[in-house]
Amino acid sequence: MKILFLDQSSQLGGAELCLLDLAQYYRKSCLVCTFSAGPFPQRLIQENIAVEVLAQKSLQFQKQSGIAQAAKSLGQLWPLIWQVSRLSAQYDCIYANTQKALVVGAIASLLSRKPLVYHLHDILSAEHFSALSRRIIVTCANQAVLVIANSQASRSAFVSAGGRAARVQVVYNGFDLDAAPRRAKRSRSQIRSNLGFTDQFVVGHFSRLSSWKGQHVLLDALKLCPPQVCAVLVGDALFGEKDYAMQLQQQVKDLELDNRVKFLGFRSDIPELMSACDLITHTSTVSEPFGRVIVEGMLSDRPVVAAAAGGALEIIEPGQTGWLSSPGDSAKLAEIITLVYRNPELASAIAKQAQAVAKERFNLSVINAQIDDLLKVSISHQPPSSLHHNNNGSACEDESRRQ
């Protein structure tokens, strides 16, 4: 299968990290096109994946933009559309991984007559997108032969926004199960002492700094926790939310938490850092489309508390594989953090169970094979090697594959 991947971003967000894993699977026969230069194309080059940066200037249209901005952006898109249409002649399909990539891919696919696939990493609701953006995305996505949704929550929102249900398959993100032990070059105590922690209870938050990711909720919660509880905030303002990043720094000062909070910026050693924490928190204030960090926390054998909305509800079974807190509710979050702090044996048992479940459900090699099967069926009309589909549109691995 020869795939032309398109992704508008130059940053390493969750959608790009997911694509990085998939592009490695198709390394010998794919090209990844990004719409600007930056850390994502650089990382693809490091991994020996063919990459082409199609434009140097970022596009103006944003998730909440209106009609005037949309018209202006279309003008910017034409050169990209021509390039993609021309490049696609050498590939079996155009695989769009983000919304602007979808718009470019959909028009290029009409010109080149190459099938379009869309990997949906977002919840198409009013919380995240303007009505115009949703209409544009659904219109373009309905032209795809296959839409891969990263959760049932993303699928439902897509269908509610007018997306064709029959074309959508839910495939969760996969994770390299060997990543954590392979990359762990330092011991947990070494990492903790490098961070300046000894016997504190360290709560980790791993996400780009963005108001809907809710780092402020964790800071408010921390103030209500015993003084032994500290936090590391890992991540940067990737998509222009510098004001929020400054607001968080100010909040730390106002709450007098300077000695209990560390900002680490963007890091590439996530499994190691997670293993140095005592609890991983996910605090999104609106529905999370999937929540890679939740699974990464589970795989790191750490207890996880997540905000109860969107994809998180499909990943965590409360009391069995983690805890759920109401989005935005810092008092409830503080209660759960304190419970985990005071009950290390319970937390450890739940973390163990969560790790076993995550290894079973989110194994990268199984998930890459699922996507490959879906592409074969949708594009080349080959019979699937091992898939069946359930009533929810989820692609499920065959029993034989698990053995």
Ligand code: UDP
């Ligand atoms: N991440 C990272 N470095 C950081 C912060 C986050 O590599 O400093 C990764 C994190 O491990 C996860 C991804 O970024 O794999 C974020 O994905 P998620 O689904 O949690 O959120 P998204 O960014 O897609 O909204």
